[in-house]
Amino acid sequence: MTSAAFIVLLAATLTGYWLNRRAAREIRARGERLHSLTTYHGLFAALSVLVPVLVVILAWLLLQGPVIDRIVLSGLPDEAIANLDVNERSLILSEIKSIASGRVFGTPEEWKLAAADRLNDLRNLSGWLMVAVSALLSAVILFVTRRRVSAGFRARDAVERIVSGLMIFCSLVAIFTTIGIVLALVFETSKFLSMVPLTEFLFGLNWEPQIPIREGQIAAEGAFGWVPVLVGTLVITVVALTFAVPVGLFTAIYLNEFASPRLRAVAKPVLEILAGVPTVVYGFFAILVVAPAIRSFGASLGIPVSPNTALAAGGVMGVMLIPFISSFADDALSAVPRALRDGALALGATRAETMLNVLFPAAIPGIVGGVLLAVSRAIGETMIVVMAAGLIAKLTINPLDSVTTITVQIVTLLIGDTSFDNPKTLAAFALGMMLFIVTLLINVLALRIVRKYREIYD
Amino acid sequence: MVDMAAMGTTMKDMHQTDRNPTMTEPKISAKNVNVFYGETHAIKDVTVDIADKTVTAFIGPSGCGKSTFLRCLNRMNDTIDIARVQGTILLDGQDIYDPRIDPVQLRAQVGMVFQKPNPFPKSIYDNVAYGPRIHGMAANKAELDDIVESSLRRAALWNEVKDRLDAPGTGLSGGQQQRLCIARAIATSPEVLLMDEPCSALDPIATAQVEELIDELRANYSVVIVTHSMQQAARVSQKTAFFHLGQLVEFGDTGEIFTNPRDPRTESYITGRIG
Numbered sequence: 001m002t003s004a005a006f007i008v009l010l011a012a013t014l015t016g017y018w019l020n021r022r023a024a025r026e027i028r029a030r031g032e033r034l035h036s037l038t039t040y041h042g043l044f045a046a047l048s049v050l051v052p053v054l055v056v057i058l059a060w061l062l063l064q065g066p067v068i069d070r071i072v073l074s075g076l077p078d079e080a081i082a083n084l085d086v087n088e089r090s091l092i093l094s095e096i097k098s099i100a101s102g103r104v105f106g107t108p109e110e111w112k113l114a115a116a117d118r119l120n121d122l123r124n125l126s127g128w129l130m131v132a133v134s135a136l137l138s139a140v141i142l143f144v145t146r147r148r149v150s151a152g153f154r155a156r157d158a159v160e161r162i163v164s165g166l167m168i169f170c171s172l173v174a175i176f177t178t179i180g181i182v183l184a185l186v187f188e189t190s191k192f193l194s195m196v197p198l199t200e201f202l203f204g205l206n207w208e209p210q211i212p213i214r215e216g217q218i219a220a221e222g223a224f225g226w227v228p229v230l231v232g233t234l235v236i237t238v239v240a241l242t243f244a245v246p247v248g249l250f251t252a253i254y255l256n257e258f259a260s261p262r263l264r265a266v267a268k269p270v271l272e273i274l275a276g277v278p279t280v281v282y283g284f285f286a287i288l289v290v291a292p293a294i295r296s297f298g299a300s301l302g303i304p305v306s307p308n309t310a311l312a313a314g315g316v317m318g319v320m321l322i323p324f325i326s327s328f329a330d331d332a333l334s335a336v337p338r339a340l341r342d343g344a345l346a347l348g349a350t351r352a353e354t355m356l357n358v359l360f361p362a363a364i365p366g367i368v369g370g371v372l373l374a375v376s377r378a379i380g381e382t383m384i385v386v387m388a389a390g391l392i393a394k395l396t397i398n399p400l401d402s403v404t405t406i407t408v409q410i411v412t413l414l415i416g417d418t419s420f421d422n423p424k425t426l427a428a429f430a431l432g433m434m435l436f437i438v439t440l441l442i443n444v445l446a447l448r449i450v451r452k453y454r455e456i457y458d
Numbered sequence: 459m460v461d462m463a464a465m466g467t468t469m470k471d472m473h474q475t476d477r478n479p480t481m482t483e484p485k486i487s488a489k490n491v492n493v494f495y496g497e498t499h500a501i502k503d504v505t506v507d508i509a510d511k512t513v514t515a516f517i518g519p520s521g522c523g524k525s526t527f528l529r530c531l532n533r534m535n536d537t538i539d540i541a542r543v544q545g546t547i548l549l550d551g552q553d554i555y556d557p558r559i560d561p562v563q564l565r566a567q568v569g570m571v572f573q574k575p576n577p578f579p580k581s582i583y584d585n586v587a588y589g590p591r592i593h594g595m596a597a598n599k600a601e602l603d604d605i606v607e608s609s610l611r612r613a614a615l616w617n618e619v620k621d622r623l624d625a626p627g628t629g630l631s632g633g634q635q636q637r638l639c640i641a642r643a644i645a646t647s648p649e650v651l652l653m654d655e656p657c658s659a660l661d662p663i664a665t666a667q668v669e670e671l672i673d674e675l676r677a678n679y680s681v682v683i684v685t686h687s688m689q690q691a692a693r694v695s696q697k698t699a700f701f702h703l704g705q706l707v708e709f710g711d712t713g714e715i716f717t718n719p720r721d722p723r724t725e726s727y728i729t730g731r732i733g
Contacts, residue, residue, distance in 0.1 A: 261539065339576035343639070345537055347589040347646060348566030357588065362579050 001127025005057050005134050012053065012138030016045030016145060023149040036156035044155040045145040047162045052141065053134050060130045068122045069093055075118055077111050185436060188420075188429035195423040196224045201430060203227065207393035207404075209413060209424050224427055226434060228393040232310070232403030236385060237378040239314025239399050240321055245371055247318070248325030255326070256333040257355050275323035283387030286316035291388060298400060306390070306402040313388035314399065317381055321374045328370025332363040365449050372446035376439040382407040406435050483551075485510040485650060485680040486531060491545035493526055493535065500526045502704040504545075508650075508697075513672060513681045515695035515712065517688060519727065522701040524684045528652050531682065532568035533561040549650070566593050569648035573655040575635035577627030577642070582619050585627040585638055586610060589646035605645055613641035614671050633664020640671060644679070651675060653683040657690065669694050688728055692716050700724045 021042030028034050034041075073093065084092070092112075099108055099116035100123075149155075193201065204225015251271070255264055291312035298305030336359050344354040360367075390402030391412060413428040420426065484507035493501035501523045508514050516524035526535070533554060535541040547554050554564055566589065577585050586606045589595075596602035606623070610616040615637045619630070627638050636656060643651060653672070657665040672694045675681055685691050691698050692712060699709040700721075708715060708724045719725040 337576070339572060339574055340578060342534065342537070342570075342572060343576040343578065343642075344588070346532060346534060346565055346570035346572070347592070347642065348562050348564075349588075349592050350562050353592050357592075358578050 001124075001131060002057075002061065004127075004131045005060075008131060008135045008138060009050065009053050009057065012135075012142060013046045013050045016049045016142050017042040019142065019146055020045035020149050020155075023146060024155075027149070027151050032151040034151055035154050036159075040155040040159050041149055041153070043159045044162075045142065047159060048145045049138050049141050051162065051166075053138055056137060057130065057134055060126075060133070064123075064126045064130070068119065068126060071122060072096065072115055072119050076115055182436070185429055185433045188426055189433040192423055192426035192430045195426065196430075200224060201226055205395055207409070209409070209427050222423065224423060224430075226406075226431065228395040229404060229406050229409050229431065230434075231395055231397065232389070232393060233379055233405040233407075235310045235397055235399060235403050236314040236317065236389060236405055237375060239310055240317035240378045241371070241375065243315050243318025244321035244325050244374060248322045248374075249329050249367065251322065251326040252329035252333060253355055253360070256330050257351055257359070271323040271326060274319075275327075277320070279320065279381065279383040280387070282316050282320050283384045286312050286384055286388035290316055294400075303400065305400045308388060308390040308402040309400050310389065310403045311399040313385050316388065317378055317384050320381070320384065321378060324374050324377065325370055328373070329363070329367045332366025332370065333359055335366065336362045365452060369446045369450035372442050372449065376442040376446070379442070380407065380435060380439050382411065386411050406431050410435075483510075484508055485550065486682075487548040487551075488527075488530075489546045489548075491527065491530060491543065491547060493523070493530060493544075494542040495526075495538070496540040500704055501530070504701075504706045506699055506706055506709055508680060508682060510649075510680045511676060511678070512697055513676050513683060513695040514697040514699065515691035516682065516684045516699050516701060517686075517691050517727070518701035518707075520686070523704040524699075524701045525654050527701070528654055528682060528684050531650070531652055532565050532570055534565075534570065536561055566646045567648055568650045568652060569643035569646060570652040571636070571639050571643050571654065571656045574659050575632060575639050577630070577635050577638050579626065579628055581624045582610075582627050582630070582638060583623040586641050586645050589642060593646055595646065609641040609645040610638075612644055612671075612675070613637045614667060614674075615641055631664070633660050633667060636660060636664065636668060637671065640668070640675075644675070648679065650680045650682065653681065655684050655686060658686060665690075688716070700727060702727070 021038045024034060024036075024038040024041035028038065073089065076092075095108065096112055096115045096119060098105075099112060100119045201224050204223060205227050206223035206225050207228045208223040210222070251267075255267055259267065287308075291307065291309060294309055294312050295305045295307065340358055340362060341354055344358040345351075349357070385405045385408050389408055390404050391408065392402065393404045393409070394401060396403060410428045410431050413424060413431075418425045486508040488504060488506050488508075491501055491504045492499070504527060516528060518524050529535045530543055530547060531554075535543055543555065549564070549568065552559070578588065580588070583606055586609050587596075587602055590602060590605050596605055607616060607620075610619065615634060618634060619625075619638075627635065630638060636659070640651075640656070656672075657668050660668065669690065672681055672683065676696075683691075683694065695712045697710070698712040698715040700707045700715065700719075700723075702723050708719060708721045710720075715724060716728060719728060
């Protein structure tokens with residue numbers, strides 16, 4: 001039925017466009033001067049049909065499920081559901097739904113079969129009703145808009161108003177999604193904090209979230225101090241940046257000042273390809289190539305190296321960040337006015353001296369902004385660390401040891417047996433909240449620095 | 459025709475400088491210089507001798523190539539990828555485009571001041587000390603202090619900034635910034651000072667200060683100045699070269715060029731009919 005409704009919508013839209021454009025052309029053919037082009041008259045009718053009918057269809061699809069469920073439930077015999085709680089009722093409803101779709105297991109009670117029939121009838125009715133309503137609404141709108149076609153009608157203005165309304169809606173989607181995510185995080189985090197005290201979460205030095213979620217399950221006692229996880233994240237971030245910042249900066253300096261145009265023409269696209277490598281590919285590169293290499297190198301020196309080192313994960317993450325930092329630094333260096341470069345060169349400075357003493361200091365704020373954005377990317381990076389970093393939260397700053405990160409913990413907490421009423425699962429939301437706060441602060445700092453930097457030369 | 463009498467009276471109103479430089483061995487001698495920007499032929503066969511301890515002005519309409527030619531004299535055109543320079547330019551008899559010449563050292567000998575003041579985003583002291591530092595001209599801090607002070611004094615800026623040498627150079631006024639750039643350029647003790655429209659971004663008072671400075675600098679340096687203002691050329695220079703469409707149309711004593719031009723194009727330009 002849904003497809004029929006959409007066909008009605010499409011047909012009505014096209015009809016509206018065609019009808020109104022033809023009407024406008026007829027007016028023009030009579031020699032009258034139209035305010036708007038005939039296309040705008042057509043578009044006005046099309047949009048006037050498309051937007052409200054689409055809204056009606058989508059709203060119908062969203063609401064019909066719950067409404068039908070409620071009708072079916074209320075139609076059940078009282079004695080069958082009298083003493084049941086919410087969960088048991090929804091279990092019965094699921095059973096009825098699976099019977100309705102033809103999957104019958106065992107021998108269901110008579111009243112369940114009847115309810116399934118009723119469910120099917122209601123769904124059918126609702127579908128037809130939806131098609132009928134959208135067809136009727138389309139017809140009414142088509143009639144009204146067709147009546148409005150006249151030489152003086154400002155169809156272009158009307159179309160522009162509708163389109164700007166659509167644009168506002170699109171931007172609101174992003175805003176409300178953000179607000180929704182933040183609210184969900186805050187809500188779940190507050191539930192978590194009602195089970196685990198805030199001080200324990202913020203200052204606790206143990207992270208052992210594998211608590212039993214069913215009775216009789218063997219698991220740890222449970223400890224929710226995020227400090228080891230945070231330290232692990234920071235260790236990996238520091239490793240990644242010690243690798244990415246110098247390499248990225250030297251790449252940018254070389255490409256900006258010293259590379260020949262031909263080499264630049266090759267190197268820049270290659271760097272962009274590096275930026276386009278999926279992080280999961282970096283991940284298996286880290287776990288299959290880099291980690292064993294570090295391990296055997298450590299063994300040859302007699303240093304104990306754990307299989308999942310922060311060094312491997314951080315180093316590969318550093319490679320991922322190189323193009324990010326180099327393109328930011330390149331932009332910052334290019335933004336330094338040519339006059340400063342000329343001034344230094346005219347004093348007899350070499351290119352290296354010009355770069356080191358004049359261009360680089362002038363570009364530093366922009367470069368710092370880029371590095372901070374790279375930091376927030378490193379903190380939020382998930383795939384590489386899930387594959388290459390460890391799972392056990394160990395409070396250490398040794399990069400040859402195994403550490404875990406906030407993102408890895410969120411992934412592991414939400415994989416497998418979950419239920420949303422125990423601290424193990426809710427801890428993921430608390431960690432997500434902290435991750436959100438940390439990256440938000442870093443981004444704000446980075447944007448402030450970048451903005452301050454922009455004011456200097458404008 | 460030019461009204462010679464009118465021209466003469468205007469000239470007398472201006473601050474006239476010495477019109478009789480002693481013509482000895484030229485400091486810079488350019489022969490048959492051609493410059494190409496990609497396909498564009500920007501400088502066509504220019505031959506000119508620039509004397510020592512003299513102010514030489516390059517005048518001409520916009521886009522005539524006077525700045526381009528100026529930038530040949532310290533090889534600043536090398537920093538532009540598409541620029542190509544042909545011909546010979548001798549500095550004290552030595553070809554500056556000789557492969558054995560290091561452009562970096564050449565630029566220490568031939569200083570340059572730009573159209574827009576471009577102090578580095580560093581302190582006033584560091585701006586002036588930059589050249590001496592990179593060329594290793596001072597053995598210790600005291601010597602560097604001396605160089606900075608004398609450069610700022612010669613640029614007539616010392617009294618205004620001596621109490622705030624640590625303040626950023628970009629915080630000075632436009633005229634002060636340009637004098638700071640001049641101090642920066644003379645701190646490396648160049649023999650020639652190139653100035654590319656040094657007053658075009660300055661107000662009349664700052665312009666007067668810089669012009670006075672240029673006249674004083676003549677005692678020690680060979681100064682080449684590109685200017686749009688004919689009055690300025692007349693005020694500060696002893697020699698004037700008129701460029702038009704990439705060619706050197708006329709070169710001679712400033713007084714001669716302004717009062718008795720030989721070429722009709724020069725005459726048209728200084729009377730305001732072209733350019």
